[in-house]
C-alpha cells in the first residue's frame with residue numbers, strides 16, 4: 001500500500017514537472033486564424049476596389065455618350081457600385097472561416113500532440129514563444145510554433161482556396177457576385193432609368209466583361225507583388241504570443 005502510494009505520488013509529480021507542450025485551443029485557433037485572415041481581407045479588398053473602378057470606367061462602353069446626362073450616369077454607376085460594396089461585405093464574411101478550416105480542419109491539420117518527439121519547451125504563462133521555437137518545431141502539430149514553422153505551406157493552402165472561391169464568385173451570370181449583387185443592381189437600373197431600355201444587352205455584356213477581367217486578374221492574388229514581405233514577420237510575432 002505504502003509502495004503504491006509512493007508510486008502514485010511519484011507518477012503524479014512526474015506529470016507535473018516533466019515539461020509538456022500545450023496545444024493551441026479554440027481561442028488560440030480563432031486568434032491565429034484572424035492573424036492570417038486580416039491580411040487576406042486587405043488583399044481581397046483591392047480586387048473589389050478594382051471591380052468598382054472598372055465599373056466606373058467601362059459600364060457605359062458602347063452606349064452613346066449623350067444617352068444619359070452626367071447626373072444620370074452617376075446615379076447608375078452608384079447603384080452598381082453599391083452592389084459591389086455589398087458583394088465585398090458578403091465575401092469578407094467568409095474569409096475567416098475559410099482560413100480557420102484550412103489550418104485546423106484540412107489535412108494535414110495543425111492539431112494534436114507536439115510532445116512526441118519533444119522539440120520546444122512551453123514558455124510560462126505570459127511569456128512568448130521564440131523564433132528559435134518556430135525554427136525547431138519541425139513537424140505538423142497543434143501549437144503556435146508549428147504553425148509558425150509551416151507558414152509558407154499554410155499560406156499556399158489558404159491562397160489556393162481563396163483564389164478558387166473568389167474566381168467562382170465572379171465567374172459569369174450564375175456566380176454569387178452577379179446573381180446576388182450586380183445583376184439585381186442592373187435590373188434596378190433598367191427599371192428606373194427608361195432611357196437605358198435599348199441598352200440592356202450592352203450593359204449586361206459590359207458587366208460580364210468586367211467580371212471576366214477581375215476573374216483573370218485573380219491569378220495574382222496574394223502573390224509576391226501583393227503579399228508584403230513584412231507581413232510574414234508580423235504574423236509570426238503575433239502567433240508566438242499565443243500560449
Ligand SMILES: *[C@@H]1O[C@H](CO)[C@@H](O)[C@H](O)[C@H]1NC(C)=O
Nearest residue numbers: 027028029030031241242243
Ligand atoms: C485572442 O485575442 C483576444 C482579442 O485580441 C485576446 O483578448 C485574447 O487574449 C487572445 N487569446 C489568446 C489565447 O491569445
Ligand SMILES: *[C@@H]1O[C@H](CO)[C@@H](O)[C@H](O)[C@H]1NC(C)=O
Nearest residue numbers: 126127128129237238240241
Ligand atoms: C510578447 O510579444 C508581444 C508582441 O511582440 C509583445 O508586445 C510582448 O511584450 C511580448 N511579451 C513578453 C512577455 O515579452
